[in-house]
Amino acid sequence: MPESTSAVVMDADRIARTLTRIAHEIVERNKGVEDLALVGVRTRGVHIARRLARTLREITQHDIPTGALDITLYRDDLMRHTVGPQPVVRRTEIPFSIDDRKILLVDDVLYTGRTTRAALDALIDFGRPKAIQLIVLVDRGHRELPIKADYVGKNLPTSPEESVQVRLQETDGQDEVVLQQEAAV
Amino acid sequence: MSTPVHNVDRPPAVTSLRSKDLLGIADLLPEEITLVLDTADAMKEIGLRPIKKVPALRGKTVVNLFFEPSTRTRTSFEIAEKRLSADTLNIAIATSSVVKGETLADTAMNLEAMNPDIIVLRHSSSGACHLLSRICRSGIINAGDGMHEHPTQALLDAYTIRERKKQLRGLKVAIIGDLLHSRVLRSNIHLLTKMGADVWVCGPPTLMPADTRRFGVTPTNSVEQAVASADVIMLLRIQLERMEGAYFPSLREYFDVFGMTEARLTLAKPDVMIMHPGPMNRGVEIASEVADGPYSVILDQVANGVAVRMAVLYLLAGGAEHEEAA
Numbered sequence: 001m002p003e004s005t006s007a008v009v010m011d012a013d014r015i016a017r018t019l020t021r022i023a024h025e026i027v028e029r030n031k032g033v034e035d036l037a038l039v040g041v042r043t044r045g046v047h048i049a050r051r052l053a054r055t056l057r058e059i060t061q062h063d064i065p066t067g068a069l070d071i072t073l074y075r076d077d078l079m080r081h082t083v084g085p086q087p088v089v090r091r092t093e094i095p096f097s098i099d100d101r102k103i104l105l106v107d108d109v110l111y112t113g114r115t116t117r118a119a120l121d122a123l124i125d126f127g128r129p130k131a132i133q134l135i136v137l138v139d140r141g142h143r144e145l146p147i148k149a150d151y152v153g154k155n156l157p158t159s160p161e162e163s164v165q166v167r168l169q170e171t172d173g174q175d176e177v178v179l180q181q182e183a184a185v
Numbered sequence: 186m187s188t189p190v191h192n193v194d195r196p197p198a199v200t201s202l203r204s205k206d207l208l209g210i211a212d213l214l215p216e217e218i219t220l221v222l223d224t225a226d227a228m229k230e231i232g233l234r235p236i237k238k239v240p241a242l243r244g245k246t247v248v249n250l251f252f253e254p255s256t257r258t259r260t261s262f263e264i265a266e267k268r269l270s271a272d273t274l275n276i277a278i279a280t281s282s283v284v285k286g287e288t289l290a291d292t293a294m295n296l297e298a299m300n301p302d303i304i305v306l307r308h309s310s311s312g313a314c315h316l317l318s319r320i321c322r323s324g325i326i327n328a329g330d331g332m333h334e335h336p337t338q339a340l341l342d343a344y345t346i347r348e349r350k351k352q353l354r355g356l357k358v359a360i361i362g363d364l365l366h367s368r369v370l371r372s373n374i375h376l377l378t379k380m381g382a383d384v385w386v387c388g389p390p391t392l393m394p395a396d397t398r399r400f401g402v403t404p405t406n407s408v409e410q411a412v413a414s415a416d417v418i419m420l421l422r423i424q425l426e427r428m429e430g431a432y433f434p435s436l437r438e439y440f441d442v443f444g445m446t447e448a449r450l451t452l453a454k455p456d457v458m459i460m461h462p463g464p465m466n467r468g469v470e471i472a473s474e475v476a477d478g479p480y481s482v483i484l485d486q487v488a489n490g491v492a493v494r495m496a497v498l499y500l501l502a503g504g505a506e507h508e509e510a511a
Contacts, residue, residue, distance in 0.1 A: 070227060073241035073269075073499075081355050088220075089227040089499065125236040 004127040006165075010154060015137070018153040019048070022135060023055040025151055030102060037065040037098065041119050042090050047170040049106040049182065051067035063126040067094035069105075073120035087181055092122070099127040110136040112136075113147035138177055140164050189253070202500050206318045206325040209334035210375035210472035222344050224496035231268055232491060244501050245399060246301040249275045250292070250309045251328070256326050257463055257487065258337075262305050265494035271502070274301070290320055297321045302502055306330070311368075324501040332366050338462050339372035341493040343380065345415055345486050349458055354381035359411040359453075361387045361443060362421030363469045364396055365432075368461045370421060374380060374400050387411035388421075390442065391432040408443050415453040419460045420445055420470045436469050445471045450480065458482050 009019070030036060031055055046068040053066045070090040072078070078087070091178030105119055117133060123132060137153040142160055158179065159166060165178045192352040198228040207393060210218070219228040231239055247266045251259050259275070266273040276296075287295075289308065294317075296304065303324045306314050311331030329335040345352060350356055358377055364370050364386055377384045386393070387410070397404040407412050413419060423439065433439050444475045452455065459471075459481045 073231075073239040078241055088223050089496075091227040091230050093230070119238070125238070126234060 004180055004182050006178050006180040007177050009156060009179050010138075012175035013127050015153075015175045015177065018137070019051055020055055022151045022153060024057055024105065025050055026052070026056065026135075027059060028134075029150075033050045033060050033062045033064055036104060037067065037096060037101045038104045038106060039067045039069050039098075039119075039123065040048065041108075041115060042068055042164050043171060044108040044134050044168055047168050048108060048135075049104075052104075052106065052135070054172050065096040065101075066086060067096065069094065069119055071115060071118040071120055071122050074122045076114055076118065092179045094126055097127060098123065098129045102131045102133065102136055105128045106135045108145075108168075109135050109164050110134070110139045110149050110152075110166075111142055113143045113145035116147045117145050137166055138164055205335050205501065206314070206327075207497055207501060208314045208325065208327050209338050210336045210372045210379070211334070211338065213376075213379070215379050218340070218343065218380060219498050221252070221340055221493065221500065222347060224500060225340075225344050225492045226285045226461065228268075228495035228499070229366070229489065229492035231495070232488075238268055238270060239271045240438075241499055242266070242269040242302075242502050245303070246299075247269045247271045247273050247303045247305065247498065247502075248296055248301045248323075249273060249305045249328075250296070250307070251276070252278050252289075252306075252313075253329065255307055259281070260492040261326055261487070261493050262328060265491050265498055268491070268504075269495055269498055270464075271302075271498070289316065291318050293320050297323060303498065305501045319356065321473075322345075322473060322506055326497060329368055330458060331368065332371075334372045334375075335370050335462075336372050337494055337497060338369050339376040340447065340497070341490040342369075342373055342419065342462070342488045343376050343485055344458060344466040344493050345460065345482055348485070348489070349482070350416060353377060356416040357383045357385065357414060357454075358417040358419060359387060359415040360413055360419045360421065361445065363392050364388045364393045364397075364421065365424050366424045367421045371416050373419065378402065385411045385415070388496050389439070408449060409452060412449055415457055417448075417460060418445060418453060418457045419462075420465075421462070422464065423466055436466075440472075444469065445475050447472065447474055450475060450478075460486060462486070465470070 019179050027033060038049040038053055040046035043085050049066050053064045070092045072087045072089045087176040133150040134148045139149055139152045140156045140158040161182055163180045167174055167176050169175050199220050202217050204375035224425040231237055248258055249262055250488050263273055301323050305326045305328050306317055307328040308330050311465050313330045314325050327334055327336055346353060360370055374384060383444040386397055387405050387408055390406055393404060459475055459482050461471060465471055465476055
C-alpha cells in the first residue's frame with residue numbers, strides 16, 4: 001500500500017468567498033449579465049455553475065440560464081484505451097439557445113486543457129455563441145493545449161504526480177479542495 | 186425535454202458490458218441492462234439538438250448485414266450509427282453474394298477481412314449471431330435472429346416503460362399475440378423478469394410455447410385475465426409468414442377473441458401503456474382506435490430505438506480489444 005499525504009488547500013469558507021468574488025468579476029467584466037448563460041461541465045462544474053447562478057441572482061436580481069454539459073463523447077482518448085471500461089455517458093442539458101449569448105463555461109479543475117477542448121467542441125455543436133469564457137475553481141498548470149481560463153478561483157502550483165480533488169457538498173457531503181501527494185509505487 | 190429518470194450523480198453499478206457482442210438479453214446481468222438504459226438516456230438528448238451528431242465513434246466501421254427484410258430496425262441502427270459518427274455500410278440480401286450461394290460463415294469471414302469494428306446482423310436462422318461471434322473479432326449485435334432473440338427491441342421497450350413508469354420492478358406486463366414465433370417475446374421475457382416485472386403471456390393455445398412457466402412468467406388463454414390491472418400491454422404481431430398450417434380459424438376470429446379493443450382496455454390500470462414492436466396488423470392483434478389512442482406509446486418506441494441502439498453501439502465499440510471470455 002503506497003503512502004499518500006494530503007493537504008487541504010481550500011476550505012468551505014474560502015470556496016464560498018472565491019465564488020462570490022468570481023461572480024462580481026463576471027458582472028464587472030461583462031458590464032451586466034443580460035446575454036450571459038452558465039454551462040457547467042459534469043459533474044462538479046455543474047454544481048459550481050449553479051452556485052454562481054444563485055450568487056449572480058443575489059447581486060443582480062437576474063436569473064442566468066444554467067446548463068449541464070457531458071463531454072464524454074467528445075473526449076480525445078475515448079477510443080484509445082485498448083482495455084478497460086468506457087467512461088459513463090451522462091445527459092447533457094442545455095435548455096436554452098446558446099446562439100448570440102456569452103457562455104460562461106464552468107469546470108472544477110483546469111489541468112491539461114483537454115477537457116476544455118472537448119467542452120468547446122461540444123458547445124459549438126449547440127450553436128454559435130457570441131463568446132465563450134472559461135471559469136475554473138482551481139488552475140493547477142501543466143497545460144498540453146493552448147487554453148487559458150478567464151476567471152480562476154485559485155492558482156495552485158502542482159507536480160504531475162500530485163492530484164487535486166475538489167469536493168462539494170452536493171456530491172461529496174462537504175466543501176474542500178485537497179492536494180494529494182501520491183507516493184511512488 | 187423529459188427529465189432523466191436516474192440520478193446523474195449516482196455512480197453506476199457497472200461501467201461496461203462484459204462481452205464484445207450483444208447476442209441476446211439472456212446473457213446480460215441486470216446491472217448491464219441498467220447501464221444500457223442509463224446510457225440511452227444521455228443519447229436521447231443528442232437527437233433533440235440542432236446538430237444531431239457526436240464524434241464518439243469517429244473512424245469506426247459498422248456493417249449492417251440484413252438477411253431478412255427490415256425497415257424500422259435497419260433504419261434505426263443506421264441513424265444511431267451516423268449520430269455517433271461511425272462509417273456505415275449496408276448489405277442487403279438481394280445485392281450480396283448470398284444469392285450466388287455463399288454461406289453465412291463465408292460472407293462473415295470476407296467482411297471480417299475488411300476489418301469492421303461492429304457487425305449488426307439480422308438473419309432468419311436462430312443462432313446465426315452466435316455462429317458469427319465465434320468466427321469474427323468484430324463485435325456482433327443481434328438485430329433479430331430467427332425465433333430466438335431481438336435484444337435491442339427488448340431494451341427499447343424497457344427504456345420506453347421506464348421513461349413513463351420510472352422503474353420496471355413490480356409492474357404487471359401483459360404480452361399478447363403470436364408467442365410461438367416471436368423473438369421479441371423471448372428477449373422481453375428475459376429482460377422483464379430479470380428486472381423484476383410481473384410478466385403475463387397470452388395467446389391461443391396453438392401459439393403458446395410449451396412450459397412457459399419455466400421462464401418465470403404466467404401463461405393464460407384469457408385475454409381478460411392478462412389485461413386485468415395491467416400497467417403495460419404489449420401486443421405481438423401475428424406472423425403469417427412464419428406460419429405453416431392453421432393455428433386459428435381466421436384473422437377475424439383472432440381479433441374477436443384476442444384483439445386489443447377499447448372495451449378490453451378498460452380492464453387495465455387507468456394509466457396503462459399500449460406497446461407494439463411493429464409492424465402492426467390493424468384489426469388483427471390491435472384495433473386502430475387503440476393503436477392511435479391516448480394510451481399508445483408505439484411511436485415513442487420507435488423514437489427511443491435510436492437512443493438505445495446508440496447506447497449499445499457506444500458501449501460495444503469502446504475498449505476495442507476485449508478479453509475473450511471462453
